Structure formats: C-alpha cells, structure tokens
Amino acid sequence: MKIKIIENALSNALSKIGLEEIPQIAFEKPNNPDHGDISTNIALQLASILKNSPTKIAESILQNLEYDESLIEKVEIAGPGFINFKFNTNYFTSQLEYIRSKNEIYGQQDIGNGIRVNVEYVSANPTGLLHLGHGRNAAIGDTIANIYEWLGYDVTREYYFNNAGNQMNNLVNSIYVRYLNLFNDTQQQIPEDGYHGEYVVEIANDLYNEYGEELKDGNYQDRIAIKKFGESWCFDKIKKTLTKMNIEQDVFYNEDSLYKEGKISDVINDLKEANLVYEKDGATWLKLSEMGLEDDRVIVKSSGEPTYRLPDIAYHKEKFKRGFDKIIDVFGADHIATIPDVMAAVKHLGYNTENIKVVIHQFVTLTKDGQQVKMSKRTGKSYTLDDLLDEVGSEVVRFFLIMRGNTTHLEFDLTLATENSDKNPVFYLKYAHARICSILENIENSDLVLSEVPDFSLLQSEEEINLIKSIIEFPDYIKLAANKYEPQIIVEYLREFASRFSTFYHSCRIKGEEEQILRSRLHLANIAKVVLKNGLSILGIKAPNKM
C-alpha cells in the first residue's frame, strides 16, 4: 500500500506545527474496517512530548495536512487520537491495471537483487529414515527457499551430513548384530545406544543378500563394507522420500570434506591465533566464557577427535567463504543448545553473524482419531515421513507441516489429513482455484474477453473491493513471511484470500452479466487465479484446474 505518500504528507504537517525533529511515524492496518484502510497513532505518541492532548494534536495535524483527494477519500480522528485514512475505491481499482500487466509473475519481486542466500535444511545423517520432525524441517526449509526465490534472491538449497563418527559406528554395530542374527544361533542384542528401528533388519537382510556370510567376522574391512552399505541404503531412502515430497536440494555437503580439505585444521589455527582456545586435560577447549557465554566447551577431545562444534564452526565459516551473503539454517528444537556456541566462535573469527539466521522449529506430534500416536525409538516402531507421504500425498503433508508457526508444537492430525473433505484446509484453496478455471471455461471466448482492456472502476461493491485489497497485499505478505522466516504467514494469507474470493463468487455473478461488468469481473477473477496459483506454488502445491 501507498503509505509513503501519507507519511510525507504527515511529515510536512508536523513540521508546519513546529516540530523540529520529525519522529518515526508508525502505521497499522486497523482490523475494524470502520477505522479506514490505514491508521497512525502519531498524535498519541506525541502527546507526552508536546504536553497536549492527543485529540488536540491530531486536530492540528489535520488542519495542516495536504493530500491528494483522488487517492484519499477521508481522513478522520477517532478514538483516543488515532488518525484514520480511508482510500478512495478508485485507488484500489487503479492498482489492478498494474497487477493485470504483471499477469503470471505477480508476486515476484526483485528486492533480493541477486543476493546469494544459502538455506540449509533436512540435514539428517544417513543413519536411518526420515521421521515427521524431519518432514517439518524439510517443509519449512523448502518453503523459505521458495519465498526468497520469489523475492529475487539467488538461493542455494543445501543438505549437510556427517557420514563418519560415533553415529555411523552405532549404525554399523546395529546392522552387524541384525546381520549375525540372520544365520547365527546366538541371538546377540543391539547395544543400548544403537539403532533399534525395524529398518535395520531390512538393511541386514539386503546386506545378507548381497554378501552372504562373508562379513561375519566383523573385522575392519567388513565394517567398512557394512558402513558403506548402510550409508547408501539410508541415503537412498532419504532421497527418495525427499523426491516424493517434491524437494530437490542443490548441494549435499559432506562434513568429511571439511577434514579432507584441511578446513578443520584451518579453523583450529584461526581459533588459536585469535587466542580463543586452550589446552586442558589433554583436550582443546573453546573459551566461550570470554565470549559472553556461561561455560567453556571442548572442541577437540583428548582422543584427538573433534566434537560436533568444531566442524559446525568450520562449516559456517565455509559458507561465508563460498560467497553467501545470507545464511539460513533450519534446525529442530533439539539443536538449540549448540547454536550460541557456534555463533560466538564464528563471530569472534571475524564473520558477521547478523547474516546468519537460525530458524528453530518445535516438534511434531501425530494424532489419529484423537489419540496421540507414540513414536518410540526404543521399540523401533515408528511412523516415518515416507509412510505419511504414501498415505496422504506430498501436498497435504507440506501444507499441514507449515500451517503452524515455527515456534509452536505442531499436532499432525492424521484423521483430518486423510479426509478428502471440506474439513481439510488445503482443499479449500485448491477448490477456489478450480472454481475460477471453471468460470473461465463457462464464459464464451473468455480468452478474447481477457485480451481486452477492462474498466476496473466498475468494481465498487464491498465484495469486489475486499478481494482487490487482498490482491494488492499479496507481495507484502511474501515479504513479511521472508522477514519473519514464517511460511505460515503465506498460509494464513491464502486462507483469507480464498475466503474473500468465495464471498465474491457467491455475490457477484460473471456469466450472463452485462458486457462491461462481465469483462471487469472476469479480469478480476483471473487475477485472483494468478494469486492463488502463485501463492500455492510458493508452498510447493499445485493449483488444479478441476476438482
């Protein structure tokens, strides 16, 4: 919305009143339509400074306010001293002509200006199958990547993984036990900290089919073979699941490459040079207490192996060195503790951590028929992301996983998701789009009608204007979602949008109306179709022509 014009007008009025310093003027969109389209509380803010009542101040601002009457219909003082602006309906309809010219690309913006953004998400190690938590991570990350692309950023979608270290050893141990159990009488148990999932049995079966009893000794070479087999088995499944979810990442970054290319030792040297580490009990410690945090932490164990913090630091340094201007990490809430450590170190190495945004999301719980489905690691029974995708499809999965705020625990209602009915919110949006397609089909020569320039000023009813207002706001919501890293903002916007379209649809007929009206309404519906299609596409959902 054009608040710049109002802002300037207000600034001028304020200086006429005699204000030497013009303060920041805040605007908001009133939720009560009687309060106009845009509102400012500037008079309330100035009350204590000017030692006058807000209403008096508002009055004198109004007396000195000059504005374009073709744009603004009404300016009012209301309540305790708000100044409310109501736009002329012609303002809204005139915006439509510009939007119509954008057509298919409406919503795209070039504010990113090619700035390079790295969005890291999923990043599950190849030690198992993806679960619902990964799914939420994937949906949030992929949608944020889409949003930034729509804003003209140069986006790289990245997956970071570690195929070495403790976790892989645990996987190897677990597979090995299951493998021996296939042909050995002695029923060995999986170690306490091993992987108990049923998929490990599957891996062992496949392993046996490939190698027979060749690996039964479990010597060094055997373990390497088991590790390679297990890793590619898991990665294969993970990638298939992501493909099913319509996610395609550009870079799979292996933590191991940080070691091979000397990036880890480089960072240790950097840290030593910056005097940020010390030796104690045979380990290397990071001086976090000198960086404003509570406790120092080990980054290299006495065994000589680094802890996870060190590669994390090196990895973030690498992202900067690879030329990214902005770094977005999407993590589950269980990673929350390590983030401040890593950020502090990266910052003290001289990188601007303000360009790193860590998006934390809370966990997912699964409910079915009102009962919570336990996803226990101990029993090994779990409902995987893949199961879910098979059951309800990628679009419902993606939608459900982003329809709550990142910081809220998300309850995935399987019963609701499976239901192909009006209760399922994703259908509502698709349905609105399909309806518009149906209108276009039902109008004779609709292409021809759309090729002619419409008179949008004929659209004056409340339903039409409300729809137009929502159309105009589309780019603002994309920006808001980007600034907040909240895909949910797009979801909420689209629901409201579809609702306004449906209201319009029911009260304003198109087919059979007089030619001029028909043309302008058809154009309006067609623009609404673009908004729905583009909005859904940001969420990774296709807009169907028929339902």
Next chain:
RNA sequence: GCGCCGGUAGCUCAGCUGGAUAGAGCAACAGCCUUCUAAGCUGUGGGUCAAAGGUUCGAGUCCUUUUCGGCGUGCCA
C-alpha cells in the same frame, strides 16, 4: 538446578514494530442449490488471553514472580 519454546473459544491454532469491540478453521445450531463447482456461502452461540503484580494514555503482546507442558543442559550429533 539452569537455559530455550509454548499455555488464547469444546478441539487445532492466528493475533505483524504495544493500539480502538481478541480472530479463523473444525465441532454445535439456523438458513441458502431450475443460475459460472454446495469440497461453497450467510447468520447465531461460544473467552477471567495459565495466575498474580508492574511499566503507560493503552498490555494477549513489554518486565518480574509463580505454575503447567515440551525440548535441551556431554570430551554424543
């Protein structure tokens, strides 16, 4: 113990930098299909915004304390 996130209608959740009468979906109830898709629309009922104090013209939103739930708190990732 300490740290992070959350507690808003019967249920699931919105509520942007503090603003005017706290919203949506589902569930409940009452209407609307000879007319472009009724997977829809219109209306009704439903609230001590976990509790208490504080900041101010004004608090669901900010501060303090308490409480409940989740996660974390490792020379695991």
